[in-house]
Amino acid sequence: MNPPPNYSAMPPLARARAFCDAFGLRAPILMAPMAGASPAPLAIAVATAGGLGGCGALMMTPDAIRAWAREVRAKTNGAFQINLWIPDPAPARDPAHETRLREFLANWGPPVPPEIADIAPLNFASQCEAMLEAGPAIVSSIMGVYPPEIVTRMKEKGIRWLATVTTVAEAREAVAAGADVVVAQGMEAGGHRGSFEPDRPDTALIGLFALLPAVVDAVGDRVPVVAAGGIGDGRGVAAALILGASAVQIGTALLRTPEAAIAQPWADALAGAQPEDTAPTRAFSGRLGRAIATAYVKAANASEAPKPAPFPVQGALSWPMRDAALKAGDIDRMQAWAGQSARLASTEPAAELVRRLWSEAQELL
Numbered sequence: 001m002n003p004p005p006n007y008s009a010m011p012p013l014a015r016a017r018a019f020c021d022a023f024g025l026r027a028p029i030l031m032a033p034m035a036g037a038s039p040a041p042l043a044i045a046v047a048t049a050g051g052l053g054g055c056g057a058l059m060m061t062p063d064a065i066r067a068w069a070r071e072v073r074a075k076t077n078g079a080f081q082i083n084l085w086i087p088d089p090a091p092a093r094d095p096a097h098e099t100r101l102r103e104f105l106a107n108w109g110p111p112v113p114p115e116i117a118d119i120a121p122l123n124f125a126s127q128c129e130a131m132l133e134a135g136p137a138i139v140s141s142i143m144g145v146y147p148p149e150i151v152t153r154m155k156e157k158g159i160r161w162l163a164t165v166t167t168v169a170e171a172r173e174a175v176a177a178g179a180d181v182v183v184a185q186g187m188e189a190g191g192h193r194g195s196f197e198p199d200r201p202d203t204a205l206i207g208l209f210a211l212l213p214a215v216v217d218a219v220g221d222r223v224p225v226v227a228a229g230g231i232g233d234g235r236g237v238a239a240a241l242i243l244g245a246s247a248v249q250i251g252t253a254l255l256r257t258p259e260a261a262i263a264q265p266w267a268d269a270l271a272g273a274q275p276e277d278t279a280p281t282r283a284f285s286g287r288l289g290r291a292i293a294t295a296y297v298k299a300a301n302a303s304e305a306p307k308p309a310p311f312p313v314q315g316a317l318s319w320p321m322r323d324a325a326l327k328a329g330d331i332d333r334m335q336a337w338a339g340q341s342a343r344l345a346s347t348e349p350a351a352e353l354v355r356r357l358w359s360e361a362q363e364l365l
């Protein structure tokens, strides 16, 4: 087998084309795998336009993962990836503090039953099995690196591994663990921040303009680097490629497309959001993520509010409020993930968006 090319030594357009050739794409644009917001029709549209479709499988059962892959394969021969979260250590429980949190949350939604946080998360090992069995061209990770036995099995099946990182140290760790590509996620990004350490992200909030060239300089001679966070138009795609990225990963900017089919109040809030209208918060899940700074986010982020419980306990405790908000169409209590460039999200069909971004970027380059 030929050694992988040195992507960091190539000029931007040649680098993007080399990445596309290596990964079976026609545009260096990856749909972010978004847990709860990566329906098959969105991945089909992105893959059909030549980008990479994505499945955020965190909350999916093994059967749902297999069914998602079947549906995408039935409608496109474009490439797609499946993504899992590497589990954090079991959370420390504090019943007295959880009581304070339940009281706080009951001001925003229905009463929160004490036992709600005892629910076991989905089984990571079974999700990995389903993912390997589905056999996508690419799998990706966030919040850490896959265990060595999973990496070995991926490599045996010829599946490539994209590892999300938020610091240079994490990029080095991911490459040492066998990652074929690193996705440098800047703090502009919508949704959860992929820090390997659950408690660390608040003190290592690095913007993409600093993170991306630093990651390229550290590992770019061995693996291609994908840029994620705040990219929503051709300017952003071109800037990322100039800073050393081989491709970009886009989440928020795809969320208003018809195929994403998110709740209307969330889509409307994205349209009106300036960068300062989003905020990092642990108040939905216990893990840090960037969302629209709604009334609940502001209240829960305030210094007098009880500190959120660790992931996934906080997610279980906040579920009754989030569910009620969805049913009522109430943006103030809804979990409305959003990156800092939310205002760039457009309502055009996803395939058109992918084609437009790539043609705008090529013109600029």
Ligand SMILES: Cc1cc2nc3c(=O)[nH]c(=O)nc-3n(C[C@H](O)[C@H](O)[C@H](O)COP(=O)(O)O)c2cc1C
Pocket (backbone or CB within 6 Å): 032, 033, 034, 035, 037, 056, 057, 058, 083, 141, 142, 164, 185, 188, 189, 190, 191, 192, 194, 228, 229, 230, 231, 249, 250, 251, 252, 253, 337, 338, 339, 340, 341
């Ligand atoms: C609604 C939503 C859900 C997300 N879920 C995941 C996930 O399950 N796994 C993952 O690796 N990244 C997830 N992300 C992060 C994206 O992969 C990506 O880093 C981010 O969307 C890039 O920033 P942008 O939203 O500004 O484009 C999510 C992002 C959003 C907006």
